[in-house]
Amino acid sequence: MFGLDALELARIQFAFTISFHIIFPAFSIGLASYLAVLEGLWLRTRDESYRQLYRFWLQIFAVTFAMGVVSGVVMSYQFGTNWAGLSEKAGSIMGPLLTYEVLTAFFLEAGFLGIMLFGWNKVGRGLHFFATLMVAIGTLISTFWILSSNSWMHTPQGYAIVDGIFEPADWWQIVFNPSFSYRLAHMAIAAFIATAFIVGATGAWHLLKGNREPGIRRMFSMAMWMALIVAPVQAVVGDFHGLNTLKHQPAKIAAIEGHWETERGIPLLLFGIPDMEAETTHFALGVPRLGSLILAHDWDGEIKGLKAWPKEDRPNSLIVFWSFRVMVGLGLLMILAGFWSAYLRLRGRLYESPWFHRFVLLLGPAGTIAILAGWITTEVGRQPWVIYGLLRTSDAVSGHGAKEMGVSMSLFFVVYFLVFGVGITYLLRLMRKGPKLLGDAPPMEDAGPGHSRQPMRPLSGAEPDIDGDERQSGKGDRDEL
Numbered sequence: 237m238f239g240l241d242a243l244e245l246a247r248i249q250f251a252f253t254i255s256f257h258i259i260f261p262a263f264s265i266g267l268a269s270y271l272a273v274l275e276g277l278w279l280r281t282r283d284e285s286y287r288q289l290y291r292f293w294l295q296i297f298a299v300t301f302a303m304g305v306v307s308g309v310v311m312s313y314q315f316g317t318n319w320a321g322l323s324e325k326a327g328s329i330m331g332p333l334l335t336y337e338v339l340t341a342f343f344l345e346a347g348f349l350g351i352m353l354f355g356w357n358k359v360g361r362g363l364h365f366f367a368t369l370m371v372a373i374g375t376l377i378s379t380f381w382i383l384s385s386n387s388w389m390h391t392p393q394g395y396a397i398v399d400g401i402f403e404p405a406d407w408w409q410i411v412f413n414p415s416f417s418y419r420l421a422h423m424a425i426a427a428f429i430a431t432a433f434i435v436g437a438t439g440a441w442h443l444l445k446g447n448r449e450p451g452i453r454r455m456f457s458m459a460m461w462m463a464l465i466v467a468p469v470q471a472v473v474g475d476f477h478g479l480n481t482l483k484h485q486p487a488k489i490a491a492i493e494g495h496w497e498t499e500r501g502i503p504l505l506l507f508g509i510p511d512m513e514a515e516t517t518h519f520a521l522g523v524p525r526l527g528s529l530i531l532a533h534d535w536d537g538e539i540k541g542l543k544a545w546p547k548e549d550r551p552n553s554l555i556v557f558w559s560f561r562v563m564v565g566l567g568l569l570m571i572l573a574g575f576w577s578a579y580l581r582l583r584g585r586l587y588e589s590p591w592f593h594r595f596v597l598l599l600g601p602a603g604t605i606a607i608l609a610g611w612i613t614t615e616v617g618r619q620p621w622v623i624y625g626l627l628r629t630s631d632a633v634s635g636h637g638a639k640e641m642g643v644s645m646s647l648f649f650v651v652y653f654l655v656f657g658v659g660i661t662y663l664l665r666l667m668r669k670g671p672k673l674l675g676d677a678p679p680m681e682d683a684g685p686g687h688s689r690q691p692m693r694p695l696s697g698a699e700p701d702i703d704g705d706e707r708q709s710g711k712g713d714r715d716e717l
Contacts, residue, residue: 243633245641246318249648251615253310256652258611259604260304265379265424266431267297268372270458271352275368279361285450292451292671293435296663298353301345303659310648318641322622322632326402329395329410330385337381345374379424387416389623390614391484402623414484418477419614425470426610429570430603432462436573437600438667440593451671453587460586460596464574471567475530482531482539485624488617490542491553492560493527494520497541502527510553515543517553549620556617563609566602573599 240248271293278286312334315323322330351359351367359367394409395402404410439456442449482489489495494510494517495502503522510517528537542550573596580586618624622632636644 240638240642242636242638242641243630245638245645246633246636247629249641249645250314250318251612252645253307253314253648253652254611255608256656257304257307257311258607260300260307261375261378262423262427262430262604262607263300263434264297264304265375265427266429267293267300268368268375269428270431270435271297272365272368272372273458275365279365285454288451288671289455294353296666299659299663299666301349303656307652307656318634318636318644319622319632320634322627325400325627325632326389326623329388329402329404332404333381333385333388333411337378337385341374341378341381344377345371348374376424379427380420383420383423384411384413384416387419388413390419390618391415392623392626397626402626415477415480418473418480421473422470422477422610423607425466425473426603426607428462429466429470430607432459432466433570433573433596433599433603434601434667435459436463437597438670440596440600441668442670443587444590444593444597447670448587449671455671456596457581457586460574460577460581463570464578467567467571467574471571474567478531479533485617486540487542487545487549488551488556489531490540490544491551491556491617492613493531493539494553494557495527495539495541496543498538498544499541500528500538501525501536502531502539504530505557508557510557512547512550512553517557551617551619556613559609559612559616563606563613566599566606566609569599570602570606 271290274286274290274293277283278290315330348367348370351364352371355364355367388410391414392402393413394404394406396405397403435455436459439452439459442452443456478489491510493502494505494508496515496517501524503520503524504526505517505520505522508517508520508522525535528539529535531537531539542553576592576595577586580589580592586592620628620630622629
C-alpha cells in the first residue's frame with residue numbers, strides 16, 4: 237500500500253492511534269488535578285466562583301476521560317495484533333508493568349469517578365473532595381506505570397535474556413530504570429502545562445467576547461499563574477532529560493541536532509534540512525559552540541556525530557530535528573506568555589489586554605502539540621530499536637502482509653476521525669459555552685447526572701444540551717453535597 241511494507245504501515249498505524257490517545261490522558265492528568273484544586277479552594281473559601289468552575293470543567297473531564305479510555309483499549313490490543321514479536325520477547329516484563337497500571341490506577345480512577353461525577357448531592361463534602369483527590373492521584377499513578385514501561389524500552393536494565401526472551405531479574409531496576417524519573421517528570425509537567433493553556437485559552441475566548449464574570453477571570457488568572465511558574469520549570473527538567481539522553485542514547489541527540497561528525501564545540505543549529513543519504517545537513521544555520529554548551533554544559537564539550545554509528549542504526553534525523561524544534565519553539569512561546577501575563581498583572585491589565593488574550597487563545601493547543609512533538613522525537617529517535625540496543629523494531633512486528641496492514645490502517649483512519657473528531661468538536665462546544673452564571677444554574681440537588689431523567693453514565697457528566705438557554709432558576713445550595 238502506497239509503496240510501504242508491513243513494518244512501515246504498522247509503525248504508522250501505531251503512531252496514528254497513540255497520537256490520538258495521548259492527548260486525552262494528558263488533558264485528564266492536568267484537568268483532574270485542576271478540579272481537585274478548585275474543589276479544595278471552594279471548600280476552604282466558599283467562593284461560589286470556584287464551584288462554578290468545578291462544575292464546568294467536570295463536564296469536560298467526563299468526556300475527555302471517556303475518550304481516553306476508549307482510545308487506550310485499542311493501544312493494548314495492538315501489542316498482540318501488530319507487535320507479536322515484542323509481546324513474545326518482552327511480555328514477561330511489559331505485561332506486569334501495564335497490569336500494575338490497571339490494578340493501582342485505573343481501578344482507583346474508575347471507582348471514585350462515580351462519586352466524583354454523581355455524588356454531589358449523595359455524599360458529604362469531605363467524601364466528595366476525597367473522591368476528586370483519588371481520581372487525580374489515579375491519573376498520576378497511571379502516568380507512573382506507563383512511563384516506567386516505556387522508559388524501560390529506552391533504557392533497559394534489570395533483565396536477563398533466556399533463550400531470546402527477556403526475563404525480569406530485578407524489578408526495582410526495571411521500574412526505576414535510568415531514564416524513568418526524567419521522563420516521568422517531563423511528561424507530568426507537560427500535561428499540567430497543556431491543560432493550563434487549554435483552560436487559559438477558554439478564559440481568553442470569553443474575555444474577548446466581553447465576559448468579565450468572576451469565574452472567567454479566575455479561570456484565566458489561574459492558568460496564567462501556572463504558565464508563569466511551571467513552563468520555566470519544564471525547561472529546566474527538559475535540560476536534565478537531555479543530559480540523560482546524551483548519556484544513554486547519544487545517537488538520538490546527534491539526530492536531533494542534525495550533527496554528523498564527532499567534534500568539540502558544536503554549534504546549535506536553528507535551521508537545517510538533514511539529509512540521511514548525503515550524510516549532511518543542508519542550509520544549516522546555527523550559533524557557534526552553543527550546541528556543546530547546552531548538550532554537555534561545556535563550551536568545548538565533545539558530541540558524537542551520526543557517522544559514529546552504522547547507517548542501519550541511525551534514527552531519522554529529518555523527523556526528529558524538526559519535531560524537537562517544534563516542541564522547544566512552542567515551549568518558549570508558552571514561557572513568553574507566562575512572563576507577559578506577569579507584566580500585565582503588575583500593571584492591572586491582565587483582563588483588559590485583547591492582544592494578549594488573542595495570543596493565549598492561539599496558544600490554546602500549543603501544549604498538546606508540544607506533547608505530540610515530544611513523543612515523536614522520543615519514539616522516532618529510538619529507532620531502529622524497539623528495546624534500545626537489544627531488539628530491533630523489524631524483529632518485533634507481527635507477520636502480517638502489507639495488504640492486511642493497509643486495510644487495518646485505513647479503517648482506523650476513518651473510525652478515529654469520525655468518532656474522535658465528533659468528540660473533540662463536542663469538547664470545543666462545551667468550552668465555548670463556558671461556565672453558567674450561578675443565578676442561571678439549577679440548584680445542586682436538581683442538577684447533574686441522575687437528575688431530570690439524565691442517565692447515570694460517565695458521559696452524563698457533560699451538560700446534555702449545551703446550546704440550550706433555558707435553565708431553572710436557582711433555589712440555593714444544600715448544606716451538605
